[in-house]
Amino acid sequence: MNFGFAGKRIAGVLTVLPANERNFTDDMKNFDFPEDKSLKLKKVMGYDRHRLVTGETCVSDLAVHGFRHLFDRGVVKPDELDALVVVTQSPDYFMPATSNVIQGRLNLKHDMLCLDIAQGCAGFVVGLIQAFMMLEQASIHKVALVNADVLSRKVSPRDKNSFPLIGDAACITIVEKTDDRHPIHANLKMDGTHHDVLIIPAGGFRMPSTPETAVLEDVGDNNYRAKDNLTMNGTAVFNFVQVEVPPMIESLLQQAALPIEQVDYFMFHQPNKFMLHKLADRMRVSRDRLPSNIVENFGNASGATIPTNITFNLAQPLLNGTLTLCMAGFGVGLTWASLVMRVGQLAFCEIIDY
Amino acid sequence: MDRFYVRLAEILEEDKVGPDDVLASFEQWDSLTALSVVAMIDEDYAVNISAEELATARTAGALEALVAAKRKP
Numbered sequence: 441m442n443f444g445f446a447g448k449r450i451a452g453v454l455t456v457l458p459a460n461e462r463n464f465t466d467d468m469k470n471f472d473f474p475e476d477k478s479l480k481l482k483k484v485m486g487y488d489r490h491r492l493v494t495g496e497t498c499v500s501d502l503a504v505h506g507f508r509h510l511f512d513r514g515v516v517k518p519d520e521l522d523a524l525v526v527v528t529q530s531p532d533y534f535m536p537a538t539s540n541v542i543q544g545r546l547n548l549k550h551d552m553l554c555l556d557i558a559q560g561c562a563g564f565v566v567g568l569i570q571a572f573m574m575l576e577q578a579s580i581h582k583v584a585l586v587n588a589d590v591l592s593r594k595v596s597p598r599d600k601n602s603f604p605l606i607g608d609a610a611c612i613t614i615v616e617k618t619d620d621r622h623p624i625h626a627n628l629k630m631d632g633t634h635h636d637v638l639i640i641p642a643g644g645f646r647m648p649s650t651p652e653t654a655v656l657e658d659v660g661d662n663n664y665r666a667k668d669n670l671t672m673n674g675t676a677v678f679n680f681v682q683v684e685v686p687p688m689i690e691s692l693l694q695q696a697a698l699p700i701e702q703v704d705y706f707m708f709h710q711p712n713k714f715m716l717h718k719l720a721d722r723m724r725v726s727r728d729r730l731p732s733n734i735v736e737n738f739g740n741a742s743g744a745t746i747p748t749n750i751t752f753n754l755a756q757p758l759l760n761g762t763l764t765l766c767m768a769g770f771g772v773g774l775t776w777a778s779l780v781m782r783v784g785q786l787a788f789c790e791i792i793d794y
Numbered sequence: 795m796d797r798f799y800v801r802l803a804e805i806l807e808e809d810k811v812g813p814d815d816v817l818a819s820f821e822q823w824d825s826l827t828a829l830s831v832v833a834m835i836d837e838d839y840a841v842n843i844s845a846e847e848l849a850t851a852r853t854a855g856a857l858e859a860l861v862a863a864k865r866k867p
Contacts, residue, residue, distance in 0.1 A: 481826050601825070661825045675829055675845035682836055718833055 442695055443626040445572040450781075451582075451614040452515060452788035455751040456506040457738055458493045458608050459793040467604050470597040472662045478600070486713025486732070487604040490739025492592040497794070498532045499588040500541045502610035505794050507546055507584070515788045516614055518546065522580040523553040525570055527563035527587045527743045529772065530594065531556060542586070553580070560638070561709045561771025562628070563587050563743025564611075565779045568767075569626050571615040585613040587743035594640050596656060596665035602672050605712055607739020610794075611747035614787075625696040627688060628777035637676045638772040642667035677771065681715055684776050685768060686723050692766070692778045700725070703780065704763040705754065709770055710734035710745040743769065750783075751791050758784040798858050801838065805830045813855030835861055 464487045468478045481487065493502075503526070510516040526539040533541070539554035553574065559566045564587050571583040588610035595606045642653035653667035665671060685708075693700055706729055708716060716732035723730075731753045734745050741748065746767050750758065757763055762784035770776040803811040805827060806820045817823055828848055835841050841864045843857075851857035 477822075477824060477826075484826060484830065673845065674825065675832055675848075678829060678832060679836075679842045679844060683842055714829075714833070718837065721837070 441628055443569055443572075443628070445624040445626075446621045447617055447619070448572050448575050448624060449616060449618040449620060450783050450786065451616050452510075452786045453747045453750050454506050454510060454612045454788060455744070455748045455791040456502045456509075456610040456612070456794050457491045457748075457791060458497065458502070459491075460494045461489050461491055463489045464604055467597070470603070471600045472598065472664070473600060481600065481604070484714055485605065486736045488736040490605070490607045490735070491609065491741075492606070492739070493590045493608045497590060497608075499526070499528050499530055499538050499590055499610060500532050500545060502590070502608070502794050503542050503586050503588050503612065504545045506610055506612045506792070507542070509792055510612065510788070513788070516584075518548055520582045521548060521552065521584050523555070523571070523574050523583040524548070525555050525557060525567055525574075525583060525585045527557045527559050527567040527585070528589055529558060529560045529742060530589045530591050539586070559773070559775065560589070560742040561711070561745075562769030562773065562775040562777045564613075564709075564746040565626065565767055565769045565777035566628065566775065567743065568613070568615065568779055569628065569777070572624065575615065575617055582614065582616045585615055587611045587613070587747060589742040589744060591670060591742060592739075594668065594670045596663075596669040598656060598664040599659075599669065599671075601663055601674055602670055605735050605740045606670075607735070607741040609738065609741035609744040609748055611744045611751075613747055622782050623696065624779065624781040625692060626777065626779035627692050627695065628775065629684070629688070630776075631774045634676070634680070634774045637673045637680070637774060638670075640668070640670050677711070678715060680774060681711070681770050682718060682722060685719060685770055688776055688778050689723060689766065689768060692780055696780050698764075698780060702764060703766045704729070706730040706766050706768070707746055707749050707754075708768045710740050710749060711771070712740070742771075748791070751789050755789040758786045758789050761785055797838075798861070799854065801834050802831065802854055802857075805834060811854050813853060813858065815854045816852055817854060817857065818852075831857075839865060841865055
């Protein structure tokens, strides 16, 4: 499905990272796995450090910290926000929505649309599409898009498939109307027949959490996880990404009538370095135009990886000028989505710790 | 398809791999190696092998046959 917009821009991007950092050498101690094999995993996948929340830190804690920073800096005024979109797979509660929790904790105005979206790896693109659709309304001038997850709390430390790459983060992207009519193009597809490829089996209404669902099970390949834990079929995800993402980008650039050389950077979701290198090679894009260094520095925080990729790798060029960015997210759902637009000059583009 | 066995040997960190060799018998065989093999087949032969399909190939020769069968239109 294709989308087109005009007269909208990204005003700024902020990443909030938990200050707590773990490294792969610490993680290895929990794996039931020979050291040389663990080191091979580190090398091939590009694992190193990652940021994880401590205790019971929630999505709203990270987000509220970020908003207060933006309000204190004066780069965003609370009363200007007309909508708050929170994209997360790890909400504070089943009910109410985390967007309402954040609205309340910040005492934001009542004349506001709060909306939660249950999306993960594709959540930045899905969130931007939603924010742009809201901005078509006369009453909505500025939208705060929050992409935040604390999924490390749902990953077994003894699961070397998922634990070394998981990260937690919250990103706040301010999206607003502008007189610049430069077109924005996006596309997205979903395939719910594979909804079990990335899943937390227990804890919802289908399989409520019980003492049994918390028991770590030997799931083979020296991995141990419980039904309460996140589980990922890595090979299925790899195949899905290699098959679906390159044609999606080709179709997006065709829709935008944009030659691939005119894209400055491909800012993709960050599953791991291995997959991103294979993707760049398959798309015949040089690896320096498709940054892949987020997992090794901060971990994969689901929908927060694209904005973190932007704040970590492109802060200076975007604070000083404009770039044409092609973004793509792919994962849980399954969902795959991409978007191409000019970004910059931004009012803020930074990373802070929580 | 000699090149197939050369690439397989590289991934498995072996000097030589032959058609009768049982994949699971290699010291380096694990989920990461399996993913590396899937990626190699994708890159070199433009064929996607699922984890389930890979599990049906007991030997290197069976895997080669699987790739050859999937290459045919």
